Amino acid sequence: MRPCPFCGGKVELRDKLDKGYGDETSFIHCTKCHMWFEKFDYRAMSHESIIEEWNRRIEVKPCPFCGAKATLQPFYCGLSYNWGVVCTETFAHHMTFGGTQEEVIKEWNRRVKDD
Ligand SMILES: [Zn+2]
Ligand SMILES: [Zn+2]
Numbered sequence: 001m002r003p004c005p006f007c008g009g010k011v012e013l014r015d016k017l018d019k020g021y022g023d024e025t026s027f028i029h030c031t032k033c034h035m036w037f038e039k040f041d042y043r044a045m046s047h048e049s050i051i052e053e054w055n056r057r058i059e060v061k062p063c064p065f066c067g068a069k070a071t072l073q074p075f076y077c078g079l080s081y082n083w084g085v086v087c088t089e090t091f092a093h094h095m096t097f098g099g100t101q102e103e104v105i106k107e108w109n110r111r112v113k114d115d
Pocket of ligand 2: 063064065066067068087088089090093
């Protein structure tokens with residue numbers, strides 16, 4: 001599995017019981033920064049396909065302005081936060097969106113491509 005997009009730490013797959021619906025939901029947990037990736041919809045997926053999805057979706061393309069590595073980050077605003085992608089080189093190059101982690105990564109990757 002690919003490492004955590006925030007800290008580069010090792011991630012692991014966990015299962016939990018969603019009490020509201022009684023369904024078992026799987027999610028990915030970072031063992032280093034303890035970030036939980038539960039916005040990815042893993043319901044009713046096999047562990048193999050979850051790992052496949054994770055590896056495919058979590059890739060954050062390099063910054064389109066300077067080519068430096070970019071990472072997914074939460075941007076805090078009071079008690080709530082939005083997800084954004086930030087350039088690790090300058091921090092000036094970033095995009096913040098209101099969507100889920102998955103949507104933010106998709107949007108960033110889509111803009112980087114821009115063809
Ligand atoms: Zn982490
Ligand atoms: Zn940049």
